[in-house]
Amino acid sequence: MNGAGSANEFLAERFESHRGRLRAVAYRMLGSLAEADDAVQEAWLRLSRVDADRVDNLGGWLTTVVGRVCLDMLRSRRTRGEEPLEEGPGVRMPEPVLSPFGGVDPEQEALLADSVGIALLVVLGTLTPAERLAFVLHDLFAVPFDEIAPIVGRTPAASRQLASRARRRVQGGAPAPDPDLARQREVVEAFLAAARDGDLTALVAVLDPDVVARSEDGVTAGAVNVASNASRFAHLARVARPAFVNGAAGVVVIEGGRPVGVLAFTVVRGRIAVIDILNDPRRLAGVDVTVLDR
Numbered sequence: 001m002n003g004a005g006s007a008n009e010f011l012a013e014r015f016e017s018h019r020g021r022l023r024a025v026a027y028r029m030l031g032s033l034a035e036a037d038d039a040v041q042e043a044w045l046r047l048s049r050v051d052a053d054r055v056d057n058l059g060g061w062l063t064t065v066v067g068r069v070c071l072d073m074l075r076s077r078r079t080r081g082e083e084p085l086e087e088g089p090g091v092r093m094p095e096p097v098l099s100p101f102g103g104v105d106p107e108q109e110a111l112l113a114d115s116v117g118i119a120l121l122v123v124l125g126t127l128t129p130a131e132r133l134a135f136v137l138h139d140l141f142a143v144p145f146d147e148i149a150p151i152v153g154r155t156p157a158a159s160r161q162l163a164s165r166a167r168r169r170v171q172g173g174a175p176a177p178d179p180d181l182a183r184q185r186e187v188v189e190a191f192l193a194a195a196r197d198g199d200l201t202a203l204v205a206v207l208d209p210d211v212v213a214r215s216e217d218g219v220t221a222g223a224v225n226v227a228s229n230a231s232r233f234a235h236l237a238r239v240a241r242p243a244f245v246n247g248a249a250g251v252v253v254i255e256g257g258r259p260v261g262v263l264a265f266t267v268v269r270g271r272i273a274v275i276d277i278l279n280d281p282r283r284l285a286g287v288d289v290t291v292l293d294r
Helices: 002-030 033-048 058-079 106-111 118-124 129-140 145-152 156-173 181-197 200-206 223-231 289-293
Strands: 207-215 218-221 240-245 248-255 258-268 271-278
Touching: 002 033, 002 058, 002 118, 002 129, 033 058, 058 129, 058 145, 118 129, 118 156, 118 258, 118 271, 129 145, 129 156, 145 156, 181 200, 181 223, 181 240, 181 248, 181 258, 181 271, 200 207, 200 223, 207 223, 218 223, 240 258, 248 289
Parallel strands: 207 271
Antiparallel strands: 207 218, 240 248, 248 258, 258 271
């Protein structure tokens, strides 16, 4: 019994050493922290049913298992009628990772490495499940196409093409944000001030001419159009609280102690290029705003 117990404890320790990476893979695949944790737990259950001593590369084995689990979860979304972006008026917004401007904790830093902003997750959500898996595993986690191919049921060459198509979509819809977080915050604060005042001219000035605002209600493009919409929500700007949203400057709109909106901004060359808005009450109910007080 002691020997078996020690072996199980050792296996659990080995698994825990990979948990951060596995959770990061699953979050990029699913855009949901709760579902990511479910996928990681499923990987642990599968590991507990095999002879781990015969697994040469445990980290690689677990990564591919999580990939398979996430692929199945993405495919099951379609059977439940959750359609991709191009088939509906709006987008499926990912679950945001919130943190105060005081800083992101170490666990969040591991989760959000590689600039996994909301804009990137939104674009990933428009890909087919196979494209998303090929891109996430190869481009973000350096998994070879030889290992990706059997997961998606394609040849390595076909898997490479999946990742290539995904890469083009990502480059077109998720621009790289300015690295200066303080400057990002200044730009967002200027946006909020203009929205509170209903100053259309000031709003247009802080927006990129080709800015895109996306939510589950729809997509708006162009600085004048986005500014016109933003000026209608002046009252929300008055109760918006600054926060990091997936490691970038954003805001959380809180009314009655509950979040009624989360806005993630992608600031490029000093102007707002993308605004991603989560305003679905059902999904906002799961957003933990208490982390902003830490």
